[in-house]
Every structure is written in structure tokens, then in C-alpha cells.
Amino acid sequence: TRKRFRETFDLVNARFQEVFPRLFRGGRAELSLTDEEDLLETGIEIVVQPPGKKLQSVNLLSGGEKALTAVALIFSIFLIKPSPFCLLDEVDAPLDDANIGRFNEMIHEMAQNSQFIIITHSKRTMEVADTLYGVTMEEPGVSKIVSVRLNDYAA
Amino acid sequence: TRKRFRETFDLVNARFQEVFPRLFRGGRAELSLTDEEDLLETGIEIVVQPPGKKLQSVNLLSGGEKALTAVALIFSIFLIKPSPFCLLDEVDAPLDDANIGRFNEMIHEMAQNSQFIIITHSKRTMEVADTLYGVTMEEPGVSKIVSVRLNDYAA
Amino acid sequence: MKIRRVDILGFKSFVDRISLDLQEGVTAILGPNGCGKSNIVDAIRWVMGEQNAKHLRGRSMEDVIFGGSETRKPLGMAEVSIVFGNEDGLAPVAFRDYAEIMVTRRLHRSGESEYLINKSPCRLLDITELFMDTGVGARAYSVIEQGKIGMILNAKPEDRRFLIEEAA
Amino acid sequence: MKIRRVDILGFKSFVDRISLDLQEGVTAILGPNGCGKSNIVDAIRWVMGEQNAKHLRGRSMEDVIFGGSETRKPLGMAEVSIVFGNEDGLAPVAFRDYAEIMVTRRLHRSGESEYLINKSPCRLLDITELFMDTGVGARAYSVIEQGKIGMILNAKPEDRRFLIEEAA
Ligand SMILES: Nc1ncnc2c1ncn2[C@@H]1O[C@H](COP(=O)(O)OP(=O)(O)OP(=O)(O)O)[C@@H](O)[C@H]1O
Ligand SMILES: Nc1ncnc2c1ncn2[C@@H]1O[C@H](COP(=O)(O)OP(=O)(O)OP(=O)(O)O)[C@@H](O)[C@H]1O
Ligand SMILES: [Mg+2]
Numbered sequence: 001t002r003k004r005f006r007e008t009f010d011l012v013n014a015r016f017q018e019v020f021p022r023l024f025r026g027g028r029a030e031l032s033l034t035d036e037e038d039l040l041e042t043g044i045e046i047v048v049q050p051p052g053k054k055l056q057s058v059n060l061l062s063g064g065e066k067a068l069t070a071v072a073l074i075f076s077i078f079l080i081k082p083s084p085f086c087l088l089d090e091v092d093a094p095l096d097d098a099n100i101g102r103f104n105e106m107i108h109e110m111a112q113n114s115q116f117i118i119i120t121h122s123k124r125t126m127e128v129a130d131t132l133y134g135v136t137m138e139e140p141g142v143s144k145i146v147s148v149r150l151n152d153y154a155a
Numbered sequence: 156t157r158k159r160f161r162e163t164f165d166l167v168n169a170r171f172q173e174v175f176p177r178l179f180r181g182g183r184a185e186l187s188l189t190d191e192e193d194l195l196e197t198g199i200e201i202v203v204q205p206p207g208k209k210l211q212s213v214n215l216l217s218g219g220e221k222a223l224t225a226v227a228l229i230f231s232i233f234l235i236k237p238s239p240f241c242l243l244d245e246v247d248a249p250l251d252d253a254n255i256g257r258f259n260e261m262i263h264e265m266a267q268n269s270q271f272i273i274i275t276h277s278k279r280t281m282e283v284a285d286t287l288y289g290v291t292m293e294e295p296g297v298s299k300i301v302s303v304r305l306n307d308y309a310a
Numbered sequence: 311m312k313i314r315r316v317d318i319l320g321f322k323s324f325v326d327r328i329s330l331d332l333q334e335g336v337t338a339i340l341g342p343n344g345c346g347k348s349n350i351v352d353a354i355r356w357v358m359g360e361q362n363a364k365h366l367r368g369r370s371m372e373d374v375i376f377g378g379s380e381t382r383k384p385l386g387m388a389e390v391s392i393v394f395g396n397e398d399g400l401a402p403v404a405f406r407d408y409a410e411i412m413v414t415r416r417l418h419r420s421g422e423s424e425y426l427i428n429k430s431p432c433r434l435l436d437i438t439e440l441f442m443d444t445g446v447g448a449r450a451y452s453v454i455e456q457g458k459i460g461m462i463l464n465a466k467p468e469d470r471r472f473l474i475e476e477a478a
Numbered sequence: 479m480k481i482r483r484v485d486i487l488g489f490k491s492f493v494d495r496i497s498l499d500l501q502e503g504v505t506a507i508l509g510p511n512g513c514g515k516s517n518i519v520d521a522i523r524w525v526m527g528e529q530n531a532k533h534l535r536g537r538s539m540e541d542v543i544f545g546g547s548e549t550r551k552p553l554g555m556a557e558v559s560i561v562f563g564n565e566d567g568l569a570p571v572a573f574r575d576y577a578e579i580m581v582t583r584r585l586h587r588s589g590e591s592e593y594l595i596n597k598s599p600c601r602l603l604d605i606t607e608l609f610m611d612t613g614v615g616a617r618a619y620s621v622i623e624q625g626k627i628g629m630i631l632n633a634k635p636e637d638r639r640f641l642i643e644e645a646a
């Protein structure tokens with residue numbers, strides 16, 4: 001398992017170094033092991049440099065940059081070992097329009113092989129979804145699900 | 156100070172019981188002291204019932220309901236003892252359009268006496284602001300501030 | 311195995327039975343604050359075997375049973391079924407001939423739990439084994455709950471290794 | 479005392495000097511992810527006396543000095559000034575005759591700090607006293623940082639009393 005952890009880590013790390021600049025439209029990032037000697041206990045450090053900025057500790061990143069970095073890591077793992085489906089609950093909430101666009105582009109690529117279920121308040125995410133469901137509570141406390149066409153919602 | 160804590164608590168609690176149903180368009184909520192005997196150590200419990208729903212523990216509330224409840228409490232304290240200014244950073248992020256509308260209504264009332272500085276990604280919040288500033292980074296890593304008119308931004 | 315459908319009855323705010331048909335590709339779920347969107351995510355995690363009520367925002371598992379509203383009385387049972395399509399033949403040997411596999415979980419207010427596969431009572435162990443064999447289990451990187459995306463960057467380095475471990 | 483203006487130079491991503499004129503009412507600040515909006519909030523908290531770098535997302539206070547970019551070298555000093563208007567006459571006696579009061583904080587990479595009131599050097603104590611006397615201090619309920627609104631509901635009951643204490 002030490003070997004499998006190392007192999008998986010290296011694969012995910014390689015992927016992460018591609019996915020990050022794709023979502024950020026530039027910049028670079030990589031994972032590193034805090035203890036190369038002890039693969040059973042080692043932690044995983046994340047080093048990030050947004051495009052045009054200097055390498056610095058992740059805590060100084062903005063709310064949106066942190067979220068997009070985490071998304072890049074999650075997508076990297078998903079690409080190495082896809083699950084049949086993926087549930088994302090309001091993951092796009094801190095992202096601006098440009099980042100939401102790239103986020104959705106990647107989701108749609110991965111959705112060719114896996115089912116993606118995305119809870120969102122963002123119209124941009126809704127516009128590019130294949131299927132839309134609305135959850136309503138006409139009767140207070142009682143949830144209902146309805147099929148939605150985007151023109152209904154935007155109206 | 157025990158007396159002042161009690162007085163302030165009661166004033167904030169009374170306000171909270173008005174502000175909550177205003178932001179939620181119904182329902183009720185109140186604060187309670189975990190230890191009425193020990194005013195120096197007591198904690199503050201929050202009891203919430205969104206409109207039409209049953210009273211339940213706050214952890215079952217939705218992300219948006221939790222945020223709006225916290226906003227109701229913050230606004231209640233602010234109304235009891237206003238600060239000259241208030242800085243809110245993306246507080247409206249988890250709120251849907253209807254809630255953002257009521258949130259902004261209250262902000263504009265309080266802004267008659269205090270300065271409000273709101274960082275937001277929400278167009279609805281931007282539409283009702285008195286002044287708009289845009290922060291840009293044309294040169295990567297270098298922040299600049301510009302005055303914004305909403306039609307520029309929406310374009 | 312793709313998810314074909316999720317049926318929810320009596321789980322959290324789904325007091326009336328609802329059916330969510332799931333298509334290929336990207337499905338977006340929208341609606342106002344508090345209407346039940348995240349409750350759907352909780353329902354899917356629950357039927358897939360979540361045993362910790364805190365991971366479903368509850369204090370005890372009984373919290374997932376519809377507790378009543380202004381107009382409706384509380385219910386005595388929560389039930390969620392998830393239906394998988396066996397197109398890719400990934401189903402374990404015992405289910406090789408089925409076109410669909412339905413996993414059902416029920417919780418009674420008495421505390422009694424029921425688990426069923428294709429409407430046939432089984433043990434929790436059979437369900438967890440089914441999910442393990444088919445690789446369909448809700449892995450840490452395939453379910454991101456509301457507000458949890460920030461935890462990855464804020465976590466200590468040791469608390470991130472589970473993501474790699476689950477993929478390994 | 480209303481805020482008239484905030485001047486930022488060398489603080490975080492504000493490598494070039496910027497001036498933010500603040501009006502009455504509601505000012506909305508917008509812009510893409512990572513462009514510097516929350517850094518403005520950090521700058522205001524810092525000039526008002528924040529001593530804990532972790533409250534400004536830093537590990538040490540030196541982190542608030544512009545650290546360089548692809549096109550710019552790091553700077554040796556961060557400086558933020560906040561200008562208050564004394565229309566409501568709330569200023570302490572010493573400043574009764576001033577129309578405006580400017581509070582300035584500087585941090586050099588050497589670790590040396592400077593504090594000034596109306597461009598006149600003073601001690602950190604004079605600044606904290608000024609803010610206390612005028613009631614202008616950044617109270618816990620008047621600055622809500624990004625992502626922190628959820629902490630109020632998630633906090634233990636004992637960890638919420640500070641909100642009432644600050645208002646009392
Ligand atoms: N056992 C239960 N019985 C009845 N109602 C419940 C129960 N558990 C949770 N709820 C209700 O479900 C609602 C939360 O639903 P949910 O978290 O799915 O909302 P949401 O659509 O995700 O909203 P948001 O956009 O704010 O995240 C709460 O109002 C809560 O009161
Ligand atoms: N000392 C520093 N020197 C240079 N750049 C810095 C420094 N400290 C922080 N930054 C940069 O500032 C950026 C964060 O800015 P800020 O948090 O204000 O963004 P924001 O506009 O609030 O974005 P979001 O909408 O995502 O919340 C980061 O990219 C970070 O690299
Ligand atoms: Mg939700």
C-alpha cells in the first residue's frame with residue numbers, strides 16, 4: 001500500500017500540475033509530501049502560484065482562489081480514478097464569472113464518463129447543464145421536485 | 156457589567172425577534188442564555204423556526220438559512236449599538252435572490268446612519284448600492300481601484 | 311453503474327414521495343434557500359450507508375425523519391431508494407442478470423433500520439459490500455458538501471492524505 | 479466619525495498607492511477573484527490596530543508587505559492611512575479643532591513599526607485609545623470577513639457571548 005500511495009500521489013500530482021493552470025488560465029501549483037521517508041504518515045502540502053503572482057503560502061490566497069485550487073485538486077483525483085458519479089453542492093459559490101466558465105467546461109468534459117449532479121445558484125452553471133431540476137417549497141416545509149426549462153427560471 | 160450584559164442581551168434579543176421575521180418574511184427566532192444564573196460565563200443559544208417549518212436545531216438549517224440567521228443577529232446587535240461603519244465581505248454569497256433583496260433593504264436603512272462597505276459578486280447588491288468601486292488587476296499581482304457605473308460592469 | 315433514479319419519502323423535508331430521474335451528463339439542481347436541495351445530497355449519502363448523523367447535519371439519526379411542519383404531522387419513517395442501471399455490467403456476480411439494482415434504506419422512529427436490495431431484505435453489510443465491489447461508493451472526492459470545499463486548503467497536511475488514500 | 483478616505487501603499491497587492499474615497503450610505507466593491515477586494519478589508523483592520531497576523535490570513539505580520547509579482551520587485555514597507563471626518567464632533571478633546579483625523583500605520587521589513595496621527599509619530603497606545611474614545615474601533619459585529627458568517631451559528635454557545643459583550 002505504501003507503493004500504491006506513492007504511485008497514486010505521483011499520478012494525481014502530475015494531473016494537478018495540468019489542471020491548475022487550466023482552471024486559473026496560467027500560473028502553477030504542485031503537491032509535495034511533508035515526509036518522503038514515511039509514506040504511511042506523511043501529510044500533503046499544496047504549493048500555489050496564481051498567474052503573474054509570486055509563490056506564497058496558500059493562506060494569503062483569496063476566497064475564490066482557495067476554492068478553485070481545492071476544485072483543481074478534487075478534479076485531478078477524479079481524473080485519475082473517476083467515480084461513476086459526482087455530487088457538488090454550491091462549489092461554484094465563491095467563483096467569479098470567468099472562473100465559473102472554466103469550472104463548467106471541465107465538468108462537462110468529465111461528465112462524458114461520469115454523472116455530475118451540481119447544486120447551484122449560478123445562472124451561468126444552469127445555462128450549460130444538460131438537465132435542470134428545480135426544488136420548490138410551495139407548501140412550507142414540504143419539498144417538491146419539478147423539471148425546469150431555463151426560460152421559466154430566468155422569467 | 157453583569158447588569159449591562161443582561162440589559163444588552165435583552166435589548167438585542169428583542170430586536171432579533173423583529174429582525175428575523177423581517178429577513179425571513181415570517182417565522183420566528185430568539186436567543187436564550189444557557190445559564191441564567193451565571194451571567195459572566197453563560198453561553199448564548201439560538202432557537203430558530205423558519206416560516207412554516209417546525210422548530211428544530213440550527214444545524215439542520217440550510218446553508219442560506221444559517222447565513223441569514225447569523226445576519227439577523229449581527230444586524231440586531233448593530234441596531235442596538237450602531238458602529239459608525241460596517242464592513243461586510245461577501246456575506247450575501249449563500250443567499251438566493253429574494254433573500255438578497257431583503258438583506259439589501261435593511262442595509263440601506265441602517266446606512267442612513269452608518270457607512271456600509273460591502274464586498275460582493277451579486278449584481279442585485281451592486282444595483283442598489285449608492286457608490287460602486289471596482290478592483291482590478293490588469294497587471295498581474297498589482298491591484299488598482301476604479302470608479303464603476305453599473306452599465307460598464309454589466310456590459 | 312450509473313444512477314438512474316432516487317426515490318425519497320419521509321426523509322427530511324421530502325414528506326411526500328418524490329422521484330428524481332437522473333440522466334447522463336450534467337444535472338443542475340436549483341431553488342431558493344431552504345427548499346431541500348442539500349437534503350437530496352444527504353439522502354443519497356444516507357442510502358449509500360452514511361452512519362454518522364453529524365455528516366448529515368443531524369444530532370442523532372432520527373433527525374433525518376420528517377419532523378413535521380405547519381401543515382403536516384411528523385412521519386414515523388424515512389425511506390430512500392437509489393436505482394442503478396447495470397449497463398456496463400459492473401454489477402457483482404449475484405446481480406449479473408439484473409438490468410437494474412435498487413438499494414433501499416429505511417429508518418423507523420423506534421430506531422429500527424431496514425436495508426433492502428431489489429426489495430429483498432438484507433444486512434447493512436451486504437449494501438456496503440455491493441458498493442465496494444462496484445466502486446460506486448460515495449468517495450470523499452466524489453461528494454463535496456455545501457461549504458466544505460474550503461476544508462481541503464485549511465486542513466493540516468496530515469488531514470489531506472485520505473484523499474489520495476481513497477483514490478489509491 | 480465617518481471614514482472619508484483610505485490610502486493604501488505597499489500593503490498586500492496594493493503595490494502602487496491607491497486612494498479609496500468613501501461616501502455616505504452603501505458602497506459596493508466588486509471585481510474578479512484574487513484582485514484585492516478582501517485585501518482592502520485587511521488594510522482597514524490593520525490600520526485600526528490588528529496585531530494578529532492570522533486574522534489577516536498571514537503567518538507573520540511581514541506577510542502584509544507587498545512580496546513581489548511577475549513584473550514588480552518586493553517592497554520594503556507597507557503603509558495604510560485612514561482619514562476620518564470630524565463632522566459629528568465625536569473626536570477626543572485633543573483633536574476637537576481638526577476637521578479631519580488621519581491615522582497612519584507603517585511596517586518595515588526590518589520588523590520596525592510606525593504609528594502616526596495627523597502625520598505626527600505616536601505610540602500604538604495613542605491609536606487604540608483614539609479608537610476607543612471615539613467608538614470607531616472595528617467591533618466584532620461591524621466587520622464580517624469572507625467566509626466567517628457561518629461561525630456564529632457553528633460556534634459553541636460560550637463562544638458567542640463576545641458579540642453581546644462588545645455591544646454592552
Ligand atoms: N427532519 C426534518 N424534517 C423536516 N424538515 C427538515 C428536516 N431536516 C431538515 N429539514 C429542513 O430542510 C431545510 C434545509 O434544506 P436544504 O439544506 O436542503 O436547503 P437548500 O435547498 O440546500 O438551501 P440553500 O440554498 O440555502 O443551501 C431546513 O429548512 C430544515 O428545516
Ligand atoms: N504580501 C503580498 N504581496 C503580494 N500579493 C499578495 C500579498 N498578500 C496577498 N496577496 C495577494 O492578494 C490576493 C488576494 O486578494 P484578495 O483576498 O483581496 O482577493 P479578493 O478580491 O477578495 O478575491 P475573492 O473574490 O476571490 O475573494 C492573492 O492572490 C494574494 O496572492
Ligand atoms: Mg444547501
Ligand SMILES: [Mg+2]
Nearest residue numbers: 062063516624
Ligand atoms: Mg475576497
